[in-house]
Amino acid sequence: MDLQISGPRQQRLQQDITITGSKSESNRLLLLRALYPGIEIRNLSNSDDARVMQNGLASGADTVDIHHAGTAMRFLTAYFASREGREVTLTGSQRMKERPIEILVEALRDLGAEIDYLENPGCPPLRIRGKRLEKSEVTLPAHVSSQYISALLLIAPSLPNGLTLHLEGTITSVPYIRMTLGLLDRLGVKTEFRDQTIRVEHAASLPESICTVESDWSSASYFYSLVALSPTGSQIGLRSFRGDSLQGDSVLPEIFGQLGVESHFEDDRLEITRSGDPDSDFFRCDLIRSPDLAQTLAACCFGLGIGCELTGLHTLKIKETDRLVALENELKKLGAEIRVTDKSLHLEPSRRIVAMQRIRTYNDHRMAMAFAPLGLKTDLVIEDAGVVSKSYPDFWEDLEALGFSHLEV
Numbered sequence: 001m002d003l004q005i006s007g008p009r010q011q012r013l014q015q016d017i018t019i020t021g022s023k024s025e026s027n028r029l030l031l032l033r034a035l036y037p038g039i040e041i042r043n044l045s046n047s048d049d050a051r052v053m054q055n056g057l058a059s060g061a062d063t064v065d066i067h068h069a070g071t072a073m074r075f076l077t078a079y080f081a082s083r084e085g086r087e088v089t090l091t092g093s094q095r096m097k098e099r100p101i102e103i104l105v106e107a108l109r110d111l112g113a114e115i116d117y118l119e120n121p122g123c124p125p126l127r128i129r130g131k132r133l134e135k136s137e138v139t140l141p142a143h144v145s146s147q148y149i150s151a152l153l154l155i156a157p158s159l160p161n162g163l164t165l166h167l168e169g170t171i172t173s174v175p176y177i178r179m180t181l182g183l184l185d186r187l188g189v190k191t192e193f194r195d196q197t198i199r200v201e202h203a204a205s206l207p208e209s210i211c212t213v214e215s216d217w218s219s220a221s222y223f224y225s226l227v228a229l230s231p232t233g234s235q236i237g238l239r240s241f242r243g244d245s246l247q248g249d250s251v252l253p254e255i256f257g258q259l260g261v262e263s264h265f266e267d268d269r270l271e272i273t274r275s276g277d278p279d280s281d282f283f284r285c286d287l288i289r290s291p292d293l294a295q296t297l298a299a300c301c302f303g304l305g306i307g308c309e310l311t312g313l314h315t316l317k318i319k320e321t322d323r324l325v326a327l328e329n330e331l332k333k334l335g336a337e338i339r340v341t342d343k344s345l346h347l348e349p350s351r352r353i354v355a356m357q358r359i360r361t362y363n364d365h366r367m368a369m370a371f372a373p374l375g376l377k378t379d380l381v382i383e384d385a386g387v388v389s390k391s392y393p394d395f396w397e398d399l400e401a402l403g404f405s406h407l408e409v
């Protein structure tokens with residue numbers, strides 16, 4: 001489904017939107033609930049990624065297919081590897097078969113797991129024979145993906161001796177590790193993260209609890225971009241968010257404060273308002289802690305006509321697509337002067353936008369959602385627009401509520 005989208009022009013936005021639960025929190029809690037059934041989850045994400053995670057955990061089948069879901073792939077690898085007596089083939093989309101998983105597989109093997117590669121070494125699909133993992137200490141590189149670390153931390157309390165992780169190198173996407181530990185803490189598991197070492201104690205059982213998933217801050221980023229690109233005074237209310245978020249992308253108020261958007265909390269309602277222009281015509285940001293915001297920010301800066309230098313982007317090459325190349329290709333179509341390296345992106349300030357371009361999305365939900373706000377500036381076609389369901393199935397309906405039209409073409 002390709003959509004021609006057109007946003008309201010010269011018109012203030014005024015709308016309340018309820019965003020689905022965070023897919024990152026949801027997939028962690030789903031795994032923890034499989035290990036400790038007394039956990040009740042509220043505001044679970046309605047995303048494809050949470051659905052495949054739920055199905056994967058519930059399935060007794062020989063093969064589990066997690067499609068495009070990186071967290072499901074990594075978390076279920078650790079889960080199945082530690083389920084004694086269970087044998088399963090874990091597979092995914094064509095792209096998933098190119099996304100590396102060797103660091104996690106090696107760490108699990110060091111702990112005693114039995115895992116084989118079925119196609120290309122270092123990548124899914126995997127054949128996993130579940131074992132009781134009695135070792136409790138392992139060292140792994142931490143610069144490639146935090147998901148390997150979260151996967152190990154999530155099964156850690158269920159291991160007979162708990163787990164100590166020694167992390168090597170610069171730790172990437174740290175807030176996601178803190179989210180994992182934060183959820184474990186909330187459920188009553190003892191954890192400690194000091195320097196490059198994380199310790200999680202064994203928990204034979206956990207008290208019954210109700211966990212409410214906060215809505216997804218990465219999804220909120222598209223509304224920040226929309227407000228930044230609309231006339232002064234535009235305002236969107238977003239639910240259900242909290243000031244003490246576990247999500248690293250809750251840094252949005254700080255980041256978009258520099259781009260003319262003010263944020264204000266009223267209980268669980270986050271109100272964002274375009275209060276003025278960006279602080280400067282060149283925006284700099286290191287996104288090593290928030291890699292999922294890169295596409296939103298690059299497209300938003302382009303729409304604002306300001307330049308930007310985004311750094312800390314080395315993980316973007318192994319996500320749903322090579323996001324650096326995808327951004328370069330698609331922003332260039334719109335007239336941007338942009339350069340990328342394998343870990344950074346540089347955009348020159350420019351007020352020119354080439355109209356009616358077809359934006360490819362590369363099986364990447366964030367390409368579709370990051371470019372959509374540019375519909376406030378020009379008509380454009382978003383190809384394969386259904387990709388948004390990976391994290392935010394209601395995205396196009398929510399955009400319609402803001403006055404956007406989208407026509408299937």
Ligand SMILES: O=C(O)C1=C[C@@H](OP(=O)(O)O)[C@@H](O)[C@H](O)C1
Nearest residue numbers: 024071145146147173176291315
């Ligand atoms: O743990 C998580 O829920 C995630 C961690 C991040 O991945 P990396 O650690 O691979 O950067 C992030 O990009 C992804 O969307 C979700």
Ligand SMILES: C=C(OP(=O)(O)O)C(=O)O
Nearest residue numbers: 068069070071292319320
């Ligand atoms: C990178 C992402 O997801 P995952 O790695 O879980 O597929 C994302 O949602 O931006």
